[in-house]
Each structure stands twice: as structure tokens, then as C-alpha cells.
Amino acid sequence: MTDTPAHTGPRDTAVAALAALPPAQPPLLSLVSDGTILICGDGAAAIDAGLRLAASLDVTVLLDDGGLTPVPDGLSFPVARGRIASATGHFGAYQAVVDGYVPPDGMALPRDGAVSRCDVILDLAARPPLFPAHEARDGYLRAEVADPAAFDAAIAEASELVGEFEKPQYIAFRKELCAHSRSSITGCTRCLDACAMQAIAPAGEHVTIDAYVCAGCGNCAAVCPTGAASYTLPTVDMQLDRLRTLLTSYRAAGGRDPVVLFHDGYVGQPLIDAAGPALPAHVLPMAVNEIKQIGLESLAAAFAYGAAGIGILARRAPRNGVATLAGTVDLAGAFAAALGYGEDSCRILHADTPDDMLAELAALPLGHAAPAPASFAPVGSKRELLELSLRMLHRVAPAPVEQVALPQGAPFGKVHVQTDGCTLCHACVTACPTGALSASEDRPLLSFSHGACVQCGLCESTCPEQVITLEPTLDFAAWNAPRQILKEEEPFCCIRCAKPFGTKSTIERIIAKLEGKHWMFAGENARRLDAIRMCEDCRVEAVLNEGIDPYAGTARPKPRLAEDHRAPIDFDGRRH
Ligand code: SF4
Numbered sequence: 001m002t003d004t005p006a007h008t009g010p011r012d013t014a015v016a017a018l019a020a021l022p023p024a025q026p027p028l029l030s031l032v033s034d035g036t037i038l039i040c041g042d043g044a045a046a047i048d049a050g051l052r053l054a055a056s057l058d059v060t061v062l063l064d065d066g067g068l069t070p071v072p073d074g075l076s077f078p079v080a081r082g083r084i085a086s087a088t089g090h091f092g093a094y095q096a097v098v099d100g101y102v103p104p105d106g107m108a109l110p111r112d113g114a115v116s117r118c119d120v121i122l123d124l125a126a127r128p129p130l131f132p133a134h135e136a137r138d139g140y141l142r143a144e145v146a147d148p149a150a151f152d153a154a155i156a157e158a159s160e161l162v163g164e165f166e167k168p169q170y171i172a173f174r175k176e177l178c179a180h181s182r183s184s185i186t187g188c189t190r191c192l193d194a195c196a197m198q199a200i201a202p203a204g205e206h207v208t209i210d211a212y213v214c215a216g217c218g219n220c221a222a223v224c225p226t227g228a229a230s231y232t233l234p235t236v237d238m239q240l241d242r243l244r245t246l247l248t249s250y251r252a253a254g255g256r257d258p259v260v261l262f263h264d265g266y267v268g269q270p271l272i273d274a275a276g277p278a279l280p281a282h283v284l285p286m287a288v289n290e291i292k293q294i295g296l297e298s299l300a301a302a303f304a305y306g307a308a309g310i311g312i313l314a315r316r317a318p319r320n321g322v323a324t325l326a327g328t329v330d331l332a333g334a335f336a337a338a339l340g341y342g343e344d345s346c347r348i349l350h351a352d353t354p355d356d357m358l359a360e361l362a363a364l365p366l367g368h369a370a371p372a373p374a375s376f377a378p379v380g381s382k383r384e385l386l387e388l389s390l391r392m393l394h395r396v397a398p399a400p401v402e403q404v405a406l407p408q409g410a411p412f413g414k415v416h417v418q419t420d421g422c423t424l425c426h427a428c429v430t431a432c433p434t435g436a437l438s439a440s441e442d443r444p445l446l447s448f449s450h451g452a453c454v455q456c457g458l459c460e461s462t463c464p465e466q467v468i469t470l471e472p473t474l475d476f477a478a479w480n481a482p483r484q485i486l487k488e489e490e491p492f493c494c495i496r497c498a499k500p501f502g503t504k505s506t507i508e509r510i511i512a513k514l515e516g517k518h519w520m521f522a523g524e525n526a527r528r529l530d531a532i533r534m535c536e537d538c539r540v541e542a543v544l545n546e547g548i549d550p551y552a553g554t555a556r557p558k559p560r561l562a563e564d565h566r567a568p569i570d571f572d573g574r575r576h
């Protein structure tokens with residue numbers, strides 16, 4: 001039944017159930033363009049473009065041609081000369097810095113650092129594009145002048161770029177969850193590394209995401225281990241609910257061994273439509289806004305809800321690559337293989353034609369679906385849903401194991417502490433952005449929660465004793481266990497009030513180093529050691545009321561005042 005396209009009843013039921021779910025409603029951003037366009041080029045094509053756009057847009061042409069291109073008289077728009085050194089901003093608010101700038105009237109010497117502001121840039125120059133991943137940048141159009149069709153298309157598109165526009169705010173960001181940095185030490189950089197648009201920048205302890213530059217690929221949200229960055233189209237809980245609906249409806253209608261086929265609307269949907277009835281009946285299309293938005297929680301949940309395989313439909317040569325998605329797929333594959341769902345049953349399927357797609361689907365190994373799939377309701381934050389999906393993946397697995405070794409860089413793992421070298425200074429606790437490491441108010445100890453650690457490395461980099469190492473792994477037993485005590489010591493209790501205030505070993509080590517060996521703590525000064533044996537409150541009281549100051553130095557010379565200088569002093573010290 002699974003391979004016979006004619007038996008599509010269960011799939012039809014599942015697809016209908018999926019279609020009945022409400023659509024995502026992401027927040028929207030407004031972008032306003034007054035129609036100011038900077039056309040840059042190195043020849044007459046830039047002037048030609050200006051002539052064609054002048055009726056609809058406020059045109060400025062910038063020629064980087066060494067002054068070779070003749071400028072016709074009587075143009076309705078200015079033509080300046082110069083070379084764009086850098087460009088920043090977004091649709092509706094671009095800014096270009098121009099070197100060698102010569103104004104349109106030509107009545108000035110070339111100067112560097114001139115600034116041009118515009119809503120739209122039409123870039124016809126032969127040099128490399130001004131922005132990374134430029135195809136996805138709204139309001140930045142680029143065309144080869146030698147390609148008339150591309151040139152005409154760019155002109156047509158530019159002429160429409162005036163007015164008020166809306167775009168989804170694809171990423172919801174909660175800076176308080178971000179694990180980027182603490183105390184100027186860098187931790188997580190996953191989203192920074194993954195964003196082809198360079199829409200993300202460090203901003204102190206967290207990052208910032210420029211929603212106006214963001215093109216919505218979803219890479220950052222997919223790799224963010226803390227849930228600081230999450231996708232909105234749809235949100236993670238909606239995405240998991242869609243998977244649940246699709247897979248539980250399919251199974252309830254009698255379907256078996258489903259393969260979830262994630263696809264987008266512009267590459268995948270046309271291939272699926274063209275394949276028509278040739279699409280195997282056990283393949284369940286699951287539309288997403290962008291395939292790169294698919295995170296580990298979706299892949300884990302799909303297996304937990306009963307998928308026997310997962311395919312993600314991409315072009316043969318996807319724009320800006322799919323390296324980040326491939327990393328997520330590898331991670332999901334490692335979990336699936338270790339827990340008995342089958343080897344290699346989660347793959348990116350590269351296809352440019354329906355036949356490519358069908359061949360890739362035929363080559364996708366069918367894994368082992370969960371014998372009693374989960375049906376959990378996906379409620380919670382992004383990180384909570386990631387944890388929940390993985391717990392469920394483990395709970396319903398065909399062959400569960402307690403521990404899965406993961407590749408370097410995986411967002412789950414252990415922290416190892418060489419307890420001999422650890423002084424329980426708790427610098428790591430202060431650095432840990434997720435609360436995975438914590439101290440106790442009652443006793444000197446360091447405890448660790450496996451489920452909360454995202455392997456950001458901040459504790460390892462912060463530890464002054466360099467006794468922390470990380471191990472990427474997922475230990476399900478440890479996830480379900482109480483916090484692990486990594487190190488615990490006897491507290492030292494204040495000799496006055498008996499309050500515990502430090503570790504016994506540390507206080508005794510300090511006293512052993514000072515006692516009888518330093519003039520400040522020798523002889524009659526030995527009572528100063530008592531202050532070291534006191535808690536902070538009692539020490540302050542002792543210093544103020546009893547003159548016990550462990551840090552006091554020798555008596556300072558009496559300061560000389562103005563009158564001391566005025567009155568002469570005898571050799572015997574008497575003042576006249
Ligand atoms: S925690 Fe998330 S948002 Fe913060 S740096 Fe890491 S990936 Fe980026």
C-alpha cells in the first residue's frame with residue numbers, strides 16, 4: 001500500500017486536516033519608499049536606465065567609469081561620478097559612501113567619503129555586488145547589462161518600488177535568552193555564522209537582528225539553541241501542531257510508514273504539483289515558508305509523531321547553500337539512527353525536476369516508525385518544545401538508548417569539572433546564560449542541569465582555573481534526573497555567628513599561608529587571623545568596634561599641614 005499512488009485516501013485525509021488549521025499571522029513591518037533611486041554603473045547603460053525610470057522614480061545616476069562616458073545634455077536627473085566604497089541599510093533607507101565623488105556639475109575636485117541616501121539601489125556595475133546574499137535583499141536590484149532580459153526585468157521591478165510596503169517580521173527575538181557573550185567573553189555565535197544576509201550583529205551580551213534586512217530564511221532561528229531567536233511564520237508551536245495533525249490524521253485514516261516531505265512554495269510546491277499522482281501515497285507534503293527554518297525540534301517531533309522518514313526538498317544548487325540546514329539534518333539523523341528510527345532516513349532531497357524529486361524519494365531509506373507514536377500537544381517556548389520533542393523522540397523510539405554521542409558543536413552536552421582544581425569561585429555560574437550551572441545559598445557547591453546546557457562554552461572560557469571541559473552528547477537519563485552536583489565542599493562557619501560563608505578548604509589554606517609567616521599576622525598581630533575566620537558582617541563589626549583589621553598596614557606618617565610649614569621646628573622637634 002505504501003508505494004501505490006492510487007491509495008491516497010489516508011494522505012488526502014491528512015492534507016485536508018492540515019489545510020483546516022489556521023494560518024500563521026506573523027507581526028508585520030512597514031517599509032516606506034519615496035522612490036529615490038541610485039543607479040550605479042560603469043557605462044551608458046546606467047544613463048539609459050535613468051531615462052527609463054525618471055518618469056516613475058527620483059533618479060540619481062552614479063558613474064564609475066573614469067570619466068569616459070559622455071553625459072547627454074538636457075537630462076532630467078543628475079549624473080555624478082564616483083566609486084561606491086561601502087553600502088549599508090535596507091529598502092527605504094539605503095546609504096552609500098562614495099569615494100572619488102565628483103558632483104553632477106563637475107565643478108569640484110574628486111573627494112572621498114561623500115554620502116548618498118536613497119530608497120532603492122539599481123546596481124549595473126561589473127564589480128562584485130555591494131551586499132552578501134544580494135538576491136534576497138529588498139530594494140537592491142542588480143543586473144548584467146549584457147543580459148537584456150535581466151536588465152529589462154530590473155527596470156520593471158525598480159519602477160514599482162515606490163509607496164508603502166509590508167513584510168513579515170520573520171524572527172522573534174528575546175535578548176534575555178541570548179547566550180552570545182558575558183563579561184566580554186564570546187559564547188554562542190551560531191546565528192551570526194548562519195546569517196548569509198549579515199543582518200545579525202553582536203550588541204554586548206546579546207546580538208541584534210535587523211528585521212528590515214532579514215530576508216526570512218530562518219537559518220538563525222533553526223540553529224539558536226536557547227530560543228532567543230525563533231521563527232514566526234509559523235511559530236514553533238504551530239509548526240509542531242501542523243506535524244501532529246498531519247501524521248495523526250494520516251495514521252487514523254489507516255496510513256502506514258509516512259514520509260514527511262518538507263517543501264517551500266516556490267521550489268518544492270511546483271515539483272509536487274507537476275509530479276501529481278506519481279507522488280507515492282505514503283509521502284506527505286508539508287509546506288513551510290522556507291526550508292531553512294526547519295529546526296531540530298520539527299525533525300525530532302516528526303519522528304516522534306510517527307514519521308518513518310523525512311525529506312526536505314531543495315534545488316540542486318540552492319541559493320546561498322543549505323550548509324546550516326544540513327547540520328541540523330545530520331544532528332536529527334544521529335538521533336534517529338541511535339534510537340532505532342533507521343539510518344539515513346532524514347535527508348535533504350536535491351531536485352530541479354519532478355523526476356529528480358521522485359528519484360530522490362525512491363532512494364530515501366524508509367526507516368522504522370515509532371511503534372506507538374506520540375501525540376503530545378506542543379505547548380511551551382521554543383527551547384521547551386525542543387526539549388519536549390527530544391524527550392518524546394526518546395520515549396516512543398523503536399530502540400531507545402540512554403545516551404547519544406553528538407558531533408562537536410551540537411547544542412546539548414555535559415560539562416566536566418576537574419574537581420581538584422575547582423575552587424568553587426562560581427565564575428562559571430555567573431557566566432552561564434541558561435542557568436545550567438548554579439550555586440546554592442546554603443552550601444558551597446556547583447550543580448549542573450543537563451537539559452539546560454546549550455554548550456555555548458562561556459563557562460569553559462571564563463573559568464579562572466581552566467578546569468572545565470565540554471562534551472557534546474545527549475544523556476536522556478541525566479535529563480530526567482535531578483541537578484547533578486559537580487563539586488561540593490564543607491562550608492566554613494563564621495567563628496562569631498556560625499553562618500557558613502566560604503569553603504573550609506579555602507579558608508584553612510589562606511590561614512595556613514599567613515599564620516606565623518607574614519609580619520601582619522605574626523606575634524601580637526595573630527589575632528587578625530580571626531577576622532579571616534569571620535563572615536563579612538562580623539568582620540566589619542570587628543574592624544569597626546575592636547580594631548581587628550586583617551588588612552591594616554603600618555602606621556602612616558602624620559600629615560603636615562600649612563601651619564607646620566609656617567612654624568620653624570627645632571632639631572629637638574619643638575615648634576616656636
Ligand atoms: S543564543 Fe541564539 S540569538 Fe544568541 S547568539 Fe546564539 S544563536 Fe544567536
Ligand code: SF4
Pocket residue numbers: 415431432433434435436437452453454455456457458459460470
Ligand atoms: S554550562 Fe557552560 S556551556 Fe552549558 S550553557 Fe552554561 S555556560 Fe554554556
